[in-house]
Amino acid sequence: MTQDILREIIDYSNRADPYPLYEELRKTPVFHNGNGGPYVVSTYYEIQSLLHDPRISSDARNLKAAGDDPLGRSEEEGTTLPPSFLKLDPPDHDRLRRMTNRPFGPPHSPHRVHDMLGELGGLVSGLIEGIATTGNLDRIDLVDQFAYPFPVSVICRLLGVPREDEPRFHVWAETLAASLDPDPDADPAQHGKGAVDARMELGMYLAGLVEERRKDPGDDMLSQLATADGPDGSMTTMEVLSTSALLLIAGHETTVNLITNGMLTLLRHPEVLQRLREDPSLSVPIVEELLRYEPPVQLLPQRSTLSEIEVAGVTLPKGASLWLVLASGNRDPKRFENPDRFDPDRRDIQHLGLGSGIHSCFGAPLARQEAQLALSELARRLENPRLLEDPPPYRKNAVLRGPRHLPVACDAIRP
Amino acid sequence: MTGVGTHDGALERLKRDGRIVVVGASLAGLRAAETMREKGFAGSLTMIGDEPYEPYDRPPLSKQVLLGHAVADRTALPRRRAIDADWHLGVPATGLDMAARRVRLGNGDEVEYDRLLIATGVRARPWPNEEEGALEGVFVLRTRDDAEGLQRALAAGPRRVLVIGAGFTGSEIASACRERGLDVTVAERGAAPLVGALGGVIGEVAAEMHREHGVDLRTGVMVTGLEGGPAGRVRAAHLSDGSTVEADVVVVSLGAQRNTEWLAGSGLGAGPRGIACDAGCRAFDIRGIVTDDIYVAGDVARSPHALFGYQFLSLEHWGNAVAQADTAAHNMLSESSDRRPHLWVPAFWSSQFGVNIKSVGVPPMGTEILFTQGSRAERRFAAVYGYQGRVIAAVTFDQCRWLQFYEQQIETTAPFPPPFSTVDRRPEGNKPVPADFPDPSVPTHGPTITLSGYSPADRKMTFTPARH
Ligand SMILES: Cc1cc2nc3c(=O)[nH]c(=O)nc-3n(C[C@H](O)[C@H](O)[C@H](O)COP(=O)(O)OP(=O)(O)OC[C@H]3O[C@@H](n4cnc5c(N)ncnc54)[C@H](O)[C@@H]3O)c2cc1C
Numbered sequence: 001m002t003q004d005i006l007r008e009i010i011d012y013s014n015r016a017d018p019y020p021l022y023e024e025l026r027k028t029p030v031f032h033n034g035n036g037g038p039y040v041v042s043t044y045y046e047i048q049s050l051l052h053d054p055r056i057s058s059d060a061r062n063l064k065a066a067g068d069d070p071l072g073r074s075e076e077e078g079t080t081l082p083p084s085f086l087k088l089d090p091p092d093h094d095r096l097r098r099m100t101n102r103p104f105g106p107p108h109s110p111h112r113v114h115d116m117l118g119e120l121g122g123l124v125s126g127l128i129e130g131i132a133t134t135g136n137l138d139r140i141d142l143v144d145q146f147a148y149p150f151p152v153s154v155i156c157r158l159l160g161v162p163r164e165d166e167p168r169f170h171v172w173a174e175t176l177a178a179s180l181d182p183d184p185d186a187d188p189a190q191h192g193k194g195a196v197d198a199r200m201e202l203g204m205y206l207a208g209l210v211e212e213r214r215k216d217p218g219d220d221m222l223s224q225l226a227t228a229d230g231p232d233g234s235m236t237t238m239e240v241l242s243t244s245a246l247l248l249i250a251g252h253e254t255t256v257n258l259i260t261n262g263m264l265t266l267l268r269h270p271e272v273l274q275r276l277r278e279d280p281s282l283s284v285p286i287v288e289e290l291l292r293y294e295p296p297v298q299l300l301p302q303r304s305t306l307s308e309i310e311v312a313g314v315t316l317p318k319g320a321s322l323w324l325v326l327a328s329g330n331r332d333p334k335r336f337e338n339p340d341r342f343d344p345d346r347r348d349i350q351h352l353g354l355g356s357g358i359h360s361c362f363g364a365p366l367a368r369q370e371a372q373l374a375l376s377e378l379a380r381r382l383e384n385p386r387l388l389e390d391p392p393p394y395r396k397n398a399v400l401r402g403p404r405h406l407p408v409a410c411d412a413i414r415p
Numbered sequence: 416m417t418g419v420g421t422h423d424g425a426l427e428r429l430k431r432d433g434r435i436v437v438v439g440a441s442l443a444g445l446r447a448a449e450t451m452r453e454k455g456f457a458g459s460l461t462m463i464g465d466e467p468y469e470p471y472d473r474p475p476l477s478k479q480v481l482l483g484h485a486v487a488d489r490t491a492l493p494r495r496r497a498i499d500a501d502w503h504l505g506v507p508a509t510g511l512d513m514a515a516r517r518v519r520l521g522n523g524d525e526v527e528y529d530r531l532l533i534a535t536g537v538r539a540r541p542w543p544n545e546e547e548g549a550l551e552g553v554f555v556l557r558t559r560d561d562a563e564g565l566q567r568a569l570a571a572g573p574r575r576v577l578v579i580g581a582g583f584t585g586s587e588i589a590s591a592c593r594e595r596g597l598d599v600t601v602a603e604r605g606a607a608p609l610v611g612a613l614g615g616v617i618g619e620v621a622a623e624m625h626r627e628h629g630v631d632l633r634t635g636v637m638v639t640g641l642e643g644g645p646a647g648r649v650r651a652a653h654l655s656d657g658s659t660v661e662a663d664v665v666v667v668s669l670g671a672q673r674n675t676e677w678l679a680g681s682g683l684g685a686g687p688r689g690i691a692c693d694a695g696c697r698a699f700d701i702r703g704i705v706t707d708d709i710y711v712a713g714d715v716a717r718s719p720h721a722l723f724g725y726q727f728l729s730l731e732h733w734g735n736a737v738a739q740a741d742t743a744a745h746n747m748l749s750e751s752s753d754r755r756p757h758l759w760v761p762a763f764w765s766s767q768f769g770v771n772i773k774s775v776g777v778p779p780m781g782t783e784i785l786f787t788q789g790s791r792a793e794r795r796f797a798a799v800y801g802y803q804g805r806v807i808a809a810v811t812f813d814q815c816r817w818l819q820f821y822e823q824q825i826e827t828t829a830p831f832p833p834p835f836s837t838v839d840r841r842p843e844g845n846k847p848v849p850a851d852f853p854d855p856s857v858p859t860h861g862p863t864i865t866l867s868g869y870s871p872a873d874r875k876m877t878f879t880p881a882r883h
Contacts, residue, residue, distance in 0.1 A: 049820070049823060052816065052817060052818075052819040052820045053820050054787070054788055054797075054817055054820060054837035054838050054839070055835050055837055055838075056838075057838055089838040089839065090788070090789065090838050090839035091789065091790075091793075091839050094795070094839075306835075306836050306837065306838065307835035307836050307837075308835070309835075357816050357817075358817075360816075
């Protein structure tokens with residue numbers, strides 16, 4: 001195996017199809033380039049067991065040399081926000097995640113996601129109407145016109161951001177998201193500064209909102225996070241802010257790519273697209289298979305070892321940095337038959353697309369719902385959709401991987 | 416004879432037009448039947464169950480059903496596929512003729528088999544005094560009917576409920592009562608709830624849970640008698656410490672008895688401790704010889720396990736019933752060289768007082784315990800059990816996402832105490848303490864794992880040495 005395979009994975013020229021590199025990587029289930037780099041784990045069973053291994057830490061402070069962490073980086077740099085639970089270990093992780101879950105999911109809020117269904121449907125229709133009224137069906141950018149704005153609006157509704165503030169929220173979100181993709185053409189100082197400013201403004205805005213909600217709580221998540229006083233006590237303002245920043249970034253960066261990767265895959269598999277058009281309920285297994293086949297989070301780069309651990313015959317020293325390449329595990333032929341085939345009829349599909357263990361995707365039920373709705377509606381309403389560029393231009397980011405634009409054409413938009 | 420034996424083509428004939436009979440139409444029976452059809456068994460399949468209902472799920476009976484969140488007749492087990500069986504429901508099997516390969520039914524019918532699967536499970540141990548046990552308001556909890564009756568009695572708002580026995584089921588019942596706002600007393604002969612299953616250290620945590628939730632927990636006491644009112648309704652219970660508890664609902668939760676009586680005299684190695692079988696689910700006869708056409712699965716089975724010193728284990732675990740049924744079904748339709756052992760690592764869950772409890776491995780084998788993650792005081796923790804320097808079991812309270820790791824530790828006979836550090840290790844997790852299991856000869860409510868030594872058959876035999 002080449003010493004530079006990690007560099008190749010990061011290298012933008014391989015972004016459209018990293019899977020051959022992962023296949024190469026799997027030949028050495030635990031890869032280490034020998035000079036202080038991370039230990040890279042690429043096979044299904046090994047990743048799965050490390051995700052449940054209490055000797056593995058997600059606390060960035062345990063990493064000797066802080067690794068690249070595109071999921072969590074933006075929330076801390078240049079701010080004094082405490083780390084979100086994504087980057088904490090138990091018991092702090094458990095406490096914050098539990099408190100965040102109280103207003104979000106079962107057992108205390110079993111209906112939150114379900115109750116948003118109508119609203120999600122409205123957002124999806126609204127965006128598709130928007131595409132229809134621009135009139136230019138010869139070149140639609142499904143990212144800018146659909147997959148990007150959708151999840152941000154969803155987060156706004158979830159947090160309880162007032163409608164009139166949504167446009168500002170969209171701008172902040174976009175600036176922050178852009179800062180996750182290093183842009184070689186931009187002036188680095190300017191690029192970074194925009195993000196810091198956006199983060200400051202977003203933080204101040206949210207802090208203001210938290211104050212308002214404390215006085216006059218509503219049924220939204222922000223009100224409940226700000227006012228909750230459960231068995232775990234209540235969150236400090238800083239904790240509310242770091243948690244909502246996490247929901248914003250993690251919740252929307254990943255859903256954009258899930259939807260975009262999804263449409264791209266469907267356009268490459270027209271027979272599946274046709275089936276989905278005829279039967280919207282097929283979106284459930286399609287999204288599951290997508291999470292395996294083209295997961296939005298390709299790898300988890302920020303874990304470290306608290307003890308010496310043996311994995312597949314390799315001893316990881318204490319304090320080692322770990323990369324868990326989820327997207328590679330998802331295509332491990334030792335786990336899945338014909339792993340490189342996109343097959344929504346697959347029955348045995350316990351993928352790693354949403355992680356596993358205590359850090360498994362917090363927003364999974366919402367992400368699934370969003371993607372199922374988005375894909376089935378796009379399939380139903382776009383008449384004769386065609387991919388204009390294959391592969392489409394990708395985002396820079398190797399971890400949160402997905403097309404930056406997805407240019408398509410269609411004949412008409414059905415009512 | 417229809418296709419039994421090892422000669423060429425016999426297996427093919429069995430699969431094509433053999434006769435398979437399953438006795439016990441519940442979780443293990445149904446799952447095995449589904450697997451057999453999946454594996455291409457096209458012959459006749461007969462399901463015999465003494466309950467009048469199609470197979471249903473029991474775990475919700477002591478949880479959602481008692482809370483009134485689910486209705487007992489809506490807990491039917493989901494079907495994974497059609498099994499196209501000949502169902503005899505509401506009819507018990509009453510006898511077995513091993514030589515003629517025939518099962519006798521309570522209605523006088525007889526059914527012939529080429530392969531037999533026994534999955535008759537266990538039943539609730541009744542109150543030992545029959546007359547007292549028959550008083551109105553006295554319940555056990557094993558079946559759908561039991562659950563329905565008990566839930567109705569709880570909904571009627573009794574002034575106090577008495578639960579006798581604080582094992583998993585008894586504790587879940589107490590928890591449901593408290594959630595419904597009912598006053599409840601729990602009487603347990605052992606030193607704490609769950610001691611038989613998880614030992615005294617965890618039992619103490621469980622005891623705190625009961626008390627914090629307002630359960631009137633009495634430990635180290637026995638209920639010596641139940642007293643009825645003039646209308647034949649239970650009114651009070653007398654305890655060995657001289658006290659009396661006034662209660663209008665009494666739930667007897669004293670563990671289970673294996674449903675093996677119908678096999679008495681059949682020559683099968685079946686007795687009060689279950690039906691002994693080999694790791695491939697083939698039943699032993701009373702001479703300790705393995706049969707080739709009779710298989711066992713689920714709560715009624717007891718089989719040797721390599722990871723646990725080849726001890727014969729009886730497990731009252733949902734997951735075991737599913738896994739063992741699958742193995743039995745596979746082996747029933749396989750050549751001997753293709754058979755698989757049932758080497759499932761025991762795993763159990765319970766939910767009570769809002770806490771999710773899970774265990775893997777065989778805690779009662781453990782002599783020491785160590786809290787590896789989380790805190791006993793917060794009642795959120797993972798603890799491992801040690802036996803002769805290795806990890807033999809683990810239990811989690813609201814920490815189940817780590818369980819898979821501990822299961823691997825057990826499977827790889829990892830050293831105890833664990834030599835590594837973990838996330839969320841607290842000071843109390845630095846030193847093992849005695850796990851504090853009661854002397855197994857002192858009865859408690861009955862653990863859900865029974866370790867029953869090495870002997871494949873229970874029945875006593877007179878050994879007459881051959882004379883020259
Ligand atoms: C209230 C309750 C709560 C539970 N909760 C949990 C839990 O949380 N977690 C967990 O892991 N496990 C739990 N269990 C245990 C789990 O339900 C059992 O392990 C599982 O049901 C075993 O399945 P089985 O098919 O082997 O036996 P059973 O489910 O007992 O089925 C055996 C069937 O055979 C029938 N039968 C008996 N004798 C005859 C005969 N002679 N002829 C015909 N039919 C006969 C019986 O009536 C019964 O229908 C619980 C059990 C109960 C009762």
